[in-house]
Amino acid sequence: MPIRRLPDHLVNQIAAGEVVERPASALKELVENALDAGATRISVDLSAGGVEHLSVSDNGCGMAAAELRLAVERHATSKLPDEDLSAIATMGFRGEALPSIASVARLSLASRIAGGEGWELVVDNSRVVADGPAAQMQGTRVAVDGLFAQVPARRKFLKSERSELAACVDVVRRLAMARPDVAFELRHDGRRLLGVEAQGDLMADGLAARLAALLGADFADNAVPIDFEREGLKLGGLAGLPTYNRGISDLQFLFVNRRPVKDRLLVGAVRGAYQDLLARERHPVVALFLDVPADFVDVNVHPAKTEVRFRDAGLVRGMIVSGLRRALDAAGHRASTTVSAAALGAFQPGPLASPSFFSPPGTGGAGGGHVFATNRNEIAGSYGVAEAQPGHFAPPQARAEAATDFPAGDFPLGVARGQVAGTYIVAETSDGLILVDQHAAHERLVMERMKRALAGGTAASQALLLPQVVELDEIAADRVAARAEEFAVLGLEVERFGPRAVLVRATPALLGATDAVALVRDLADDLAAFDAAHSLTERLDAVVGTMACHGSVRAGRALSVAEMNALLREMEVTPHSGQCNHGRPTWVKLAKGDLEKLFGRR
The missing domain is CATH 3.30.565.10 (Histidine kinase-like ATPase, C-terminal domain)
Structure with a gap:
């Protein structure tokens, strides 16, 4: 034809x-x-x-x-x-x-x-x-x-x-x-x-109001503003706190010169910025506005104009990662307010105890007459451990320490009052109640310490008295051995020990006493999940996160009030301490008004 x-x-x-x-x-x-x-x-x-x-x-x-x-x-x-x-x-x-x-x-x-x-x-x-x-x-x-x-x-x-x-x-x-x-x-x-309605201008206030109107007040309340410039490029918008995340990436909005785009480079930069703040299957909520000179970007690469090409893609990616990290660092110990709201909704008013619960031992229980103790001494005598009668349980006992006064100055996480289930710290603030997950919080603190140590060079290591042999399959052992130099920067010294094992000679000093075998096996799993295309920094961040999890205070460990308060003070001055390395919240707050609602006082 x-x-x-x-x-x-x-x-x-x-x-x-x-x-x-x-x-x-x-x-x-x-x-x-x-x-x-x-x-x-x-x-x-x-x-x-x-x-x-x-x-x-x-x-x-x-x-x-x-x-x-x-x-x-x-x-x-x-x-x-x-x-x-x-x-x-x-x-x-x-x-x-x-x-x-x-x-x-x-x-x-x-x-x-x-x-x-x-x-x-x-x-x-x-x-x-x-x-x-x-x-x-x-x-x-x-x-x-x-x-x-x-x-x-x-x-x-x-x-x-x-x-x-x-x-x-x-x-x-x-x-x-x-x-x-x-x-x-x-x-x-x-x-x-x-x-x-029109907000009147394209400045930050108008943009924040528009985003709140379209994405909801929750997003505006749980996001940090971005204002970052580099080499004539400007990045603005709002970035959601890591604890305010979703299972899919449908609420990631990217704009170049006010043009909505869906660009792999930009999506990858967002993922890199949140890498050590979120679990792999969770996604942040962001609205990023990148303003660049017209001749810096080509918008003519797709018929629907949904993709763009930059003259210097590396500069753009680095700028987005840096801008997001700087904004999230400024958030300090903040956590999502929606987490606290969910916690409040989970509270249920307890059923009234039956009168027999208050009956002293031997007075008939549920089937007999109800005789109630009339003074404190009588109650103590009735429920003392030594005087508990056969068939009746002694009242629960708990560890108590002298309460400390509120510290002078601005301490948002308040003062520790106790510990629940060996896992959660209960703290009181001037305007409410704070619950802290001690393992998640300490995990973040350890990770930030390791990152600071890395910034100053090589992290300190702690030699093992007896080197430990970690058995792995041959491919996993190859991966670990190939990254030995990167691990050494973090204070973990490993070497090949036969075809199916590696030898651990030292662990990071910041982790203290840790299970070297479990640590290396988890790192091997991380390496298997990682793409070789990741940069050294991104790989180190992921490895640091795994190490920090092994070096943190475990759930179930009893802490003294002094230890609890020390943890709270460090959280207040540590970036990202509002969430652990997987994006879960480290603390939630119930305001005094919330507590009053629970008990019908308002």
């Missing part, structure tokens, strides 16, 4: 396959056009998840009749005034969206410029069916009906109405996050699903 030029309608349908994959794709293009038109208010209406109907109305600059006709032709755009693709400052620039949509749906364009008359153009699957005056306020309204109705091969691959609607809501939410100076409204079958 000879080479021939394809007809325009087929060219447009092919382009639609790249630009318009589903209703959300068309909606994204239309809302971006509204933003480029200078709109300050954008309204979206959907029906059947956007498959049967979607429309976008704005109060932007509008288009004259002649421009409407050009707008539905391929590669016609007003967004490249100097025809320079290396410095794109608008959301759209290809001039493909409207003709592509018009080739697979019924497209209605109604618009009016300031001082002009309204005009409407209707294109039904590439055929112009109406072109004339229309009643229209200043701005533009674009309606898309029957998407892929005449292309059944494409329509059958659309997902359920609920899935398509979720994708549309996500598109509008991302664009609304990027532009807090614009008001957005989204309705589906007449029901309002999203609505935010």
